[in-house]
Amino acid sequence: MRLSDLPLRKAAHIxxxxxxxxxxxxxxxxxxxxxxxxxxxxxxxxxxxxxxDPIAFRVGRMTVxxxxxxxxxxxxxxx
Amino acid sequence: xxxxxxxxxxxxxxxxxxxxxxALTGARQKVGNYPGVTVERHSGRFALQDGRPVELVDxxxxxxxxxxxxxxxxxxxxxxxxxxxxxxxxxxIVVLDASNLDNHLRFAMQLIGLGLPIVIxxxxxxxxxxxxxxxxxxxxxxxxxxxxxxxxxxxxxxxxELKAALAEAVGDGxxxxxxxxxxxxxDLATVQRRARALAVKAIVSESPARRITHSLDGIAxxxxxxxxxxxxxLFVMFQAVFSWSQVPADWLQAQFDALGGWISATxxxxxxxxxxxxxxxxxxxxxxxxLPQILILFLFILILEASGYMVRAAFLMDRMMARVGLSGRAxxxxxxxxxxxxxxxxxxxxxxxxxxxxxxxLIAPLMTCSARLPVYxxxxxxxxPERAVVPGVGLQGLVLFCLYIAGVSGAFVAALVLRxxxxxxxxxxxxxxxxxxxxxxxxxxxxxxxxxxQIFLKRAGTIILFTTVLLWALASFPQAPAGVxxxxxxxxxxxxxxxxxxxxxxxxNHDIAxxxxxxxxxxxxxxxxxxxxxxxxxNGDAAASQQLxxxxxxxxxxxxxxxxxxxxxxxxxxxxxxxxxRRETNGWKWPGFMVAYLFAVAYVAAGLTYWTxxxxxx
Numbered sequence: 091m092r093l094s095d096l097p098l099r100k101a102a103h104i105x106x107x108x109x110x111x112x113x114x115x116x117x118x119x120x121x122x123x124x125x126x127x128x129x130x131x132x133x134x135x136x137x138x139x140x141x142x143d144p145i146a147f148r149v150g151r152m153t154v155x156x157x158x159x160x161x162x163x164x165x166x167x168x169x
Numbered sequence: 170x171x172x173x174x175x176x177x178x179x180x181x182x183x184x185x186x187x188x189x190x191x192a193l194t195g196a197r198q199k200v201g202n203y204p205g206v207t208v209e210r211h212s213g214r215f216a217l218q219d220g221r222p223v224e225l226v227d228x229x230x231x232x233x234x235x236x237x238x239x240x241x242x243x244x245x246x247x248x249x250x251x252x253x254x255x256x257x258x259x260x261x262i263v264v265l266d267a268s269n270l271d272n273h274l275r276f277a278m279q280l281i282g283l284g285l286p287i288v289i290x291x292x293x294x295x296x297x298x299x300x301x302x303x304x305x306x307x308x309x310x311x312x313x314x315x316x317x318x319x320x321x322x323x324x325x326x327x328x329x330e331l332k333a334a335l336a337e338a339v340g341d342g343x344x345x346x347x348x349x350x351x352x353x354x355x356d357l358a359t360v361q362r363r364a365r366a367l368a369v370k371a372i373v374s375e376s377p378a379r380r381i382t383h384s385l386d387g388i389a390x391x392x393x394x395x396x397x398x399x400x401x402x403l404f405v406m407f408q409a410v411f412s413w414s415q416v417p418a419d420w421l422q423a424q425f426d427a428l429g430g431w432i433s434a435t436x437x438x439x440x441x442x443x444x445x446x447x448x449x450x451x452x453x454x455x456x457x458x459x460l461p462q463i464l465i466l467f468l469f470i471l472i473l474e475a476s477g478y479m480v481r482a483a484f485l486m487d488r489m490m491a492r493v494g495l496s497g498r499a500x501x502x503x504x505x506x507x508x509x510x511x512x513x514x515x516x517x518x519x520x521x522x523x524x525x526x527x528x529x530x531l532i533a534p535l536m537t538c539s540a541r542l543p544v545y546x547x548x549x550x551x552x553x554p555e556r557a558v559v560p561g562v563g564l565q566g567l568v569l570f571c572l573y574i575a576g577v578s579g580a581f582v583a584a585l586v587l588r589x590x591x592x593x594x595x596x597x598x599x600x601x602x603x604x605x606x607x608x609x610x611x612x613x614x615x616x617x618x619x620x621x622x623q624i625f626l627k628r629a630g631t632i633i634l635f636t637t638v639l640l641w642a643l644a645s646f647p648q649a650p651a652g653v654x655x656x657x658x659x660x661x662x663x664x665x666x667x668x669x670x671x672x673x674x675x676x677x678n679h680d681i682a683x684x685x686x687x688x689x690x691x692x693x694x695x696x697x698x699x700x701x702x703x704x705x706x707x708n709g710d711a712a713a714s715q716q717l718x719x720x721x722x723x724x725x726x727x728x729x730x731x732x733x734x735x736x737x738x739x740x741x742x743x744x745x746x747x748x749x750x751r752r753e754t755n756g757w758k759w760p761g762f763m764v765a766y767l768f769a770v771a772y773v774a775a776g777l778t779y780w781t782x783x784x785x786x787x
Binding site: 113115116118119120121122123124126129134135136137138139141143144146150151152153154155156157159160 | 269271275357358365382383386390485497522595598601602
């Protein structure tokens with residue numbers, strides 16, 4: 091499943107990240123924010139009444155917001 | 170004598186670095202700049218247990234030694250001893266958020282690899298415990314090979330232990346960076362995995378606990394209530410800027426009036442009295458009365474930032490900003506620009522993508538900064554009648570609100586156009602860590618406000634004083650013969666006549682042309698310039714006692730006044746903004762472009778306003 095399709099408040103972990111589809115700076119920032127294969131992840135909030143973008147995730151112990159487009163480069167498996 | 174050893178405070182953003190810095194140095198802080206870059210250098214002093222002074226420098230928060238922004242580059246360069254104007258630190262204090270070890274340990278490990286003496290401050294340990302985390306500090310210290318001290322910076326806990334460990338790390342002050350002082354480049358992913366493995370080892374137990382931040386975010390980021398709360402907060406903020414500032418502003422005005430009156434009564438009429446009363450006091454006083462408004466605005470911004478809410482606001486605004494090609498990150502600099510574009514433009518450094526950042530810089534001056542308030546307030550109270558449109562909503566307030574909206578709409582349209590032309594490119598999106606909520610420490614907020622007040626007063630005391638006095642001189646000489654208006658006969662008047670030919674078509678008169686020139690230095694000077702000119706013209710006249718508003722109302726037609734307001738919504742009249750744009754974009758190209766496009770828009774907007782108002786017969 092793509093991370094962008096992960097329902098809210100379902101425990102999952104990152105199974106694969108398509109680093110090549112991300113820009114270099116983007117990929118680096120994602121890594122720095124703790125995105126990596128095997129890390130536990132959970133979708134917490136998405137967007138507001140205007141749209142469902144961006145999405146806030148709990149990644150490890152951190153809460154990080156990214157956009158749906160970036161989340162679609164990440165594949166997750168439900169725990 | 171050798172200078173005190175330098176200790177650098179390093180850590181990820183949101184690790185509580187600045188609180189620790191404030192806790193260690195107290196009010197003994199200095200804000201400077203690194204040469205060549207606009208990164209602020211925050212430094213302070215404190216004494217180790219043995220009485221030795223050390224200088225502590227608070228480096229910008231960074232995620233790694235590979236910089237993604239100018240701020241992070243300074244952090245790396247200082248640590249490696251490559252930053253111009255900074256000596257090599259004798260030791261580092263690395264600040265970690267105890268509840269975010271997995272991530273923060275990575276940067277710490279990179280830093281330890283450099284070989285500088287290091288003390289780790291395991292900060293916000295109380296919050297980690299509150300979240301049910303138990304950390305074995307001894308395991309961390311053993312595995313990392315450096316001392317690890319538990320601290321709670323905001324409660325002043327662990328500071329003595331930290332100083333003791335630091336005294337040992339600094340040693341005799343000889344510098345110990347490894348030969349060649351390059352850092353071993355290790356793949357980010359590898360360090361990250363080592364960091365995670367160590368975090369697992371050091372965390373003894375983790376019990377699920379109620380996370381306050383989580384429940385608060387349930388409300389603050391709620392799809393419906395979230396945006397409503399944000400809108401409500403912004404409304405209260407702008408409301409407060411006007412209603413709370415009334416009393417202190419009136420008080421300040423009274424002080425300046427009293428001072429002017431006292432000098433007029435004490436000194437004999439002549440050159441010195443005219444300079445002091447009409448130049449210095451009328452000019453500087455007209456600007457200083459806005460200090461309360463500026464401080465109230467900054468008070469809100471500082472609290473929103475320190476509490477962690479500002480990032481949530483950015484989250485909520487991201488979608489809207491994306492529509493015009495910006496990211497939610499631009500919201501923070503743009504909101505700060507309502508206070509002043511200079512800190513706003515400096516805050517764009519947190520935007521990673523260079524084109525996003527450039528666009529944000531170029532539109533920041535369109536946010537209605539506090540320096541426009543004096544101009545708006547003066548014109549509105551002179552020309553807009555004080556009556557209610559509907560009960561509770563006054564016409565004057567409504568006009569002011571429209572001016573704010575005009576600025577914001579202008580900014581959005583400008584961003585849309587810029588993103589499709591000069592700053593075309595794919596946006597980098599939006600990635601942001603959302604820190605835990607915390608109560609801002611009032612001492613930290615107060616310290617921030619004092620710094621802002623100092624900067625503003627320094628400006629009033631230098632640039633504004635200088636331009637006002639210069640204008641007074643140019644407007645006072647040569648003395649006009651009887652029957653000729655001083656403001657037209659003087660040197661300034663003759664220069665203004667040149668400007669007037671350009672601005673005549675958009676309805677500007679000679680007084681405005683005269684005010685526009687010194688207002689290049691700072692917008693609020695327009696008010697003091699008009700005040701000075703009328704004070705000189707009125708010299709000794711009965712009209713001198715008249716309010717500036719009353720005199721303006723009689724002298725300018727309404728379309729001219731409205732065009733003047735429209736002009737100030739867009740005109741880039743602020744030397745400081747232009748200068749900071751030059752520094753932030755490394756050259757004259759972008760500030761040049763900014764000034765040109767904003768003047769063009771201002772001219773057209775003022776023209777349209779004037780012609781429309783005239784056609785409507787206002």
